Amino acid sequence: MPVIRAAACLLACCLAAPLAAQTGPAPATAAPQGPPLPACTAPEFRQFDFWVGHWDVYPTGSDQLVAHSLIENLYAGCAIRENWMPLPGQGDAGGGSLNVYRPAEHRWRQTWTDSSNSLVDFYGGVEGGKMVLTGTRPGQGGAEYLVRIEFTPNADGSVRQVGTRSADHGRTWQPRYDFTYRPSR
Secondary structure, eight states: OHHHHHHHHHHHHHHHHHHHHHHOSOOOOOOOOOSOOOOOOSGGGGTTGGGOEEEEEEETTOOOOOEEEEEEEETTTTEEEEEEEEOTTSOOOOEEEEEEEETTTTEEEEEEEETTOOEEEEEEEEETTEEEEEEEEEOGGGOEEEEEEEEEEOTTSOEEEEEEEESSTTSSOEEEEEEEEEEOO
8 A cells, every 4th residue: 555655646746746837936025125215305405406497598797598408306306417408509519417416425426428528527515605516627638627617596596607627726717607597488
């Protein structure tokens, strides 16, 4: 009798194996979820919100429209994206930037790129009521120079953006541009 029982068990296992293979493996349980993504709700993440909007851009003190700019708060408030769109004939490349507050560094970072394949990383934060970002840009003959952008919110809802550069490591600064961003109508 033990031989018959052993043979019956062996036969049952042989018949069950193909059936188990057809049904596939047991369903996996859901992987445990990690901690939630950062909410980006600390006050520092809102420091640059004054720049968010649809803008018409003019040289400061002028009514000659030179560009449009769309500045969006994205990714659950964790980033601000710029889309710079100069008007034809303005001699400027279209481009944009991604701006993020880096809590571990206690500063903002902007990465700018444009249609001339320029790439500049800026770093900084709020100084005296304005956002001030500084980076390094390649110059003539492989030399590098500092570039600085200052964004100032104005009482009328506009934003002034002033760009300067320094060839002497920040001892002196020369103007590059001075724009006023006015809300698009």
